[in-house]
Amino acid sequence: MLYAGVDVGSRTIKVVVIDEGLGQLIASGICDQGVRQAALAHDLFKQVLGQAGLGREDVSRVIATGYGRSAVEWADAAVTEITCQAYGVIAQVPNARTIIDIGGQDSKVIRLDERGLVYDFVMNDRCAAGTGRFLEIVAVRLETGLKDLGAMAEKAACPSIISSMCAVFAETEIVGLLAAEEAPANLAAGVQHSVARRIVAMLAGRVNGPVVFTGGVALIPGMARALSDALDRNVIIAEAPQMTAARGAALIACGQARRTAGASAEVGKFLEAVQ
Amino acid sequence: MAGCCGTKDQVVARAQDGGPLEHFAGQVQNCLAYARLRKSQGAPVVGIMCEFTPRELIMAAGGVPVCLCGGSAEMVEPAERVLPANLCPLIKSTFGYSLEKANPFLEMASLVVAETTCDGKKKMYELLGQRHPMYVLELPQKSRDADAFEHWVAELRKLRKELEARFAVEITDEKLKEAVVVMNRDRRLKRELAGLMQSACPPLTGRELLGMRSLIAGLPQDHEQYSKAAAWLAGREIKPAAGKRVRVLLTGVPLPHGAERVLGLIEDNGGLVVCQESCSGEKPVLEDIDIDAPDLLRALAAKYFHLPCSVMTPNDRRLERLEALAGEYRAECVIEVVWRTCLTYDIEAQAVKALAEDKLRMPYLKIETDYSPSDNARLSLRVQSLFETVKGRQGCNHG
Ligand code: SF4
Ligand code: SF4
Numbered sequence: 001m002l003y004a005g006v007d008v009g010s011r012t013i014k015v016v017v018i019d020e021g022l023g024q025l026i027a028s029g030i031c032d033q034g035v036r037q038a039a040l041a042h043d044l045f046k047q048v049l050g051q052a053g054l055g056r057e058d059v060s061r062v063i064a065t066g067y068g069r070s071a072v073e074w075a076d077a078a079v080t081e082i083t084c085q086a087y088g089v090i091a092q093v094p095n096a097r098t099i100i101d102i103g104g105q106d107s108k109v110i111r112l113d114e115r116g117l118v119y120d121f122v123m124n125d126r127c128a129a130g131t132g133r134f135l136e137i138v139a140v141r142l143e144t145g146l147k148d149l150g151a152m153a154e155k156a157a158c159p160s161i162i163s164s165m166c167a168v169f170a171e172t173e174i175v176g177l178l179a180a181e182e183a184p185a186n187l188a189a190g191v192q193h194s195v196a197r198r199i200v201a202m203l204a205g206r207v208n209g210p211v212v213f214t215g216g217v218a219l220i221p222g223m224a225r226a227l228s229d230a231l232d233r234n235v236i237i238a239e240a241p242q243m244t245a246a247r248g249a250a251l252i253a254c255g256q257a258r259r260t261a262g263a264s265a266e267v268g269k270f271l272e273a274v275q
Numbered sequence: 276m277a278g279c280c281g282t283k284d285q286v287v288a289r290a291q292d293g294g295p296l297e298h299f300a301g302q303v304q305n306c307l308a309y310a311r312l313r314k315s316q317g318a319p320v321v322g323i324m325c326e327f328t329p330r331e332l333i334m335a336a337g338g339v340p341v342c343l344c345g346g347s348a349e350m351v352e353p354a355e356r357v358l359p360a361n362l363c364p365l366i367k368s369t370f371g372y373s374l375e376k377a378n379p380f381l382e383m384a385s386l387v388v389a390e391t392t393c394d395g396k397k398k399m400y401e402l403l404g405q406r407h408p409m410y411v412l413e414l415p416q417k418s419r420d421a422d423a424f425e426h427w428v429a430e431l432r433k434l435r436k437e438l439e440a441r442f443a444v445e446i447t448d449e450k451l452k453e454a455v456v457v458m459n460r461d462r463r464l465k466r467e468l469a470g471l472m473q474s475a476c477p478p479l480t481g482r483e484l485l486g487m488r489s490l491i492a493g494l495p496q497d498h499e500q501y502s503k504a505a506a507w508l509a510g511r512e513i514k515p516a517a518g519k520r521v522r523v524l525l526t527g528v529p530l531p532h533g534a535e536r537v538l539g540l541i542e543d544n545g546g547l548v549v550c551q552e553s554c555s556g557e558k559p560v561l562e563d564i565d566i567d568a569p570d571l572l573r574a575l576a577a578k579y580f581h582l583p584c585s586v587m588t589p590n591d592r593r594l595e596r597l598e599a600l601a602g603e604y605r606a607e608c609v610i611e612v613v614w615r616t617c618l619t620y621d622i623e624a625q626a627v628k629a630l631a632e633d634k635l636r637m638p639y640l641k642i643e644t645d646y647s648p649s650d651n652a653r654l655s656l657r658v659q660s661l662f663e664t665v666k667g668r669q670g671c672n673h674g
Contacts, residue, residue, distance in 0.1 A: 067652065067656065079663060080656055080660040081656075082656075082660035083660060083663040083664070083667070117664065117667055117668060118660070118663075118664045118667070119632075120632070120638070120639070121657075121660065123653075123656075123657065125653050126650075126653075
């Protein structure tokens, strides 16, 4: 039997289909978010299944997550992205203790206990600073793409200090620095450090390792290093970092966590309780 | 249908009497009618802003104490024309009511009594004092110091004189005692009502319980309803059933009338707020006044000085209470509400989080918000996630 997770995020929608036995990935897909959110999620789901030569009847349970989770009426249940993220990560890094998730429009820090269960979490969903959106704004200002921001930052001789706590004012600050002929590479690196500092502030000094980095921003070269510098500890980039919450949702749908690689017995019981 | 007689009788009884929930749904109108009547009989209406104000002294002076804390989001915007936007919504809303002349109780008040609690309130009172007759008590804030308490006693003695002079009455010990009797009864009845939530299947929701209070404490008709409430609510079932919900100990700032949104949100997302520790819940009713004390005013002062508000330092009494309440009400998690920019509760949240996680061993969530509903979805996510954690941990512990 197959199980699916659908993560309806603020910027993108992700679908993951896994196999019951080993929690193995069967198919996955991602698309941009739009106006018709529920319909887009459904289209993506059908498309992912179609490409894998599967039909809806092959999937026995679907869990929706992400901020649009309740709009997915055809899902069997909705679980928050905090819980899904935790599970998606634990399946990859069983002893993970801290998750840093930086998405398109929010960022969160989730701490896990020794059993791999959520201990607590802090979210920034009120302000663009410290999120992917901020990096995007800056990339536009520096006339480059989000993907190239990292390569640019690597050339920095001396990362600029960007101290504004708000994305709008930080942008103004960057415009000022550009006018003062600051090297774009220094600005690119400075912005990455600024995002990293915001995240470290959210952790309020209580970081346990291993630290796993998820969310679309984890794909930008240099971000993990900026985080690792700011935290002064190693940061592991999750495999397919954008998909971890969807994967977690699929694993919860499957509810057979004990058999998935690395998951503790506690997590298995946890999943059963959550359902 | 002979077997149904008992039920039928009960239903008939309820039909004649709308019951306490219905009674309190009309509390603002009831209070307004009461205040107008008393004022027409010559009694001064006295506004209060905080649970440190000893209602008994005002009552003993023949006055009617009315809570004026603003809970309306609509009053925030007008207040921001004068006050900084970066201020607690409770302070802004209260002041907005004055600017808009929208609170009939404030408009009919002969005096407003308040105290130096947080800085925002204290300085707002200066502005309010330009618009209404105002008397501010100085609240000493070192909770453990004997001389701080002596100062508080002195402040209450001054208030007694002020009320006597202003309203040309004498506050005799006899009158004070009468007021204390009424308020002790008020507190006892409220404690008993709240105590219903200790049950495994409480007969009402936290939202309903929060609705069972009036802007004027100690009203005879309210006391009648409180004393009938337990019997009236017996056997009542809430939906979704209590067993399916997560039991929440709610703490933090008070939720004034009109600002109950967060509580509703917690219960709409699968929670049941079994205990409300804040000033809109149990905090002010946990301690009574010793009616037989040789110096009643000192006894009165002691009760109020013991109020575990975050403006006091240190405020360990709050943590002790929380620990006891968590046990009595069988809470499964702690949710703390902090009005945005409320520094004292926000900082003290550290200690509450540590208590919940390290000592009570239960998940803790701090909700920082204001009166605007714009963050409903964001808050729902946090609450749902907390409840998933509670259930997940139970799965582990029981499994
Ligand atoms: S929380 Fe403190 S300041 Fe606010 S009403 Fe209660 S006692 Fe007064
Ligand atoms: S909630 Fe905090 S800031 Fe607001 S009035 Fe009460 S103590 Fe002051």
